[in-house]
Amino acid sequence: MLKIGVLVSGGGTNLQAIIDNIENGYIKNAQIVTVVSSKEGVYALERAKRHNIEGVVMSKKSYSTADEYYDALIKHFEDRGVGLIVLAGFMTVLGEKFVKYYENKIINIHPALIPSFCGDGFYGLKVHEAALAKGVKVTGATVHFVTAETDAGPIIIQKAVEVRDTDTPEVLQKRVMEEAEWKIFPEAIKLIAENKVKVENGIVRRID
Numbered sequence: 040m041l042k043i044g045v046l047v048s049g050g051g052t053n054l055q056a057i058i059d060n061i062e063n064g065y066i067k068n069a070q071i072v073t074v075v076s077s078k079e080g081v082y083a084l085e086r087a088k089r090h091n092i093e094g095v096v097m098s099k100k101s102y103s104t105a106d107e108y109y110d111a112l113i114k115h116f117e118d119r120g121v122g123l124i125v126l127a128g129f130m131t132v133l134g135e136k137f138v139k140y141y142e143n144k145i146i147n148i149h150p151a152l153i154p155s156f157c158g159d160g161f162y163g164l165k166v167h168e169a170a171l172a173k174g175v176k177v178t179g180a181t182v183h184f185v186t187a188e189t190d191a192g193p194i195i196i197q198k199a200v201e202v203r204d205t206d207t208p209e210v211l212q213k214r215v216m217e218e219a220e221w222k223i224f225p226e227a228i229k230l231i232a233e234n235k236v237k238v239e240n241g242i243v244r245r246i247d
């Protein structure tokens with residue numbers, strides 16, 4: 040059984056998609072054992088509570104150094120036997136110490152087709168604003184393993200989403216979530232729980 044720890048900072052719709060796909064049996068051999076939020080009062084914590092999943096707040100700024108924060112997070116996950124860490128709308132940067140410790144065991148979702156509209160500064164609505172400003176006709180979402188460089192780790196799954204002339208950043212954000220994020224995040228976790236992905240020289244390969 041793969042034990043999953045989810046890191047959140049907001050509404051948690053991606054967390055919800057993962058919970059739903061574990062409960063409906065699409066993702067097998069996996070359970071979410073803890074949800075860690077960077078902030079108090081976010082709706083993602085409420086979602087965890089409703090499904091009887093532990094929810095805690097651990098905020099980087101309440102530790103005197105980044106290393107102390109990473110040590111506390113590592114201890115929290117180790118104590119629970121976590122084997123996969125899922126960043127689901129998590130807004131805190133995780134440094135080298137943490138990502139090296141969990142190499143190829145941390146995944147993130149980014150609401151664009153990496154390497155477009157990604158990296159430092161591209162988060163939330165800004166990603167969709169940039170896509171519309173460029174006039175791309177297709178955007179999408181990417182699930183990738185996390186390395187110390189923002190949005191640069193090995194790509195696991197991508198899904199394209201059409202951009203329409205009438206889109207606002209908010210409308211496009213919603214379509215990318217509905218048509219891509221909520222599907223490919225559970226799909227990536229399913230593949231990992233079934234040991235169907237491996238990373239070779241920075242490239243993800245499927246094992247069938």
Ligand code: GRF
Pocket residue numbers: 048049050051052053054083127128129148149150163216220
């Ligand atoms: C999503 O758009 C995700 O791609 C990005 O942050 C947002 C989180 O939304 N990394 P939610 O908290 O899962 O609803």
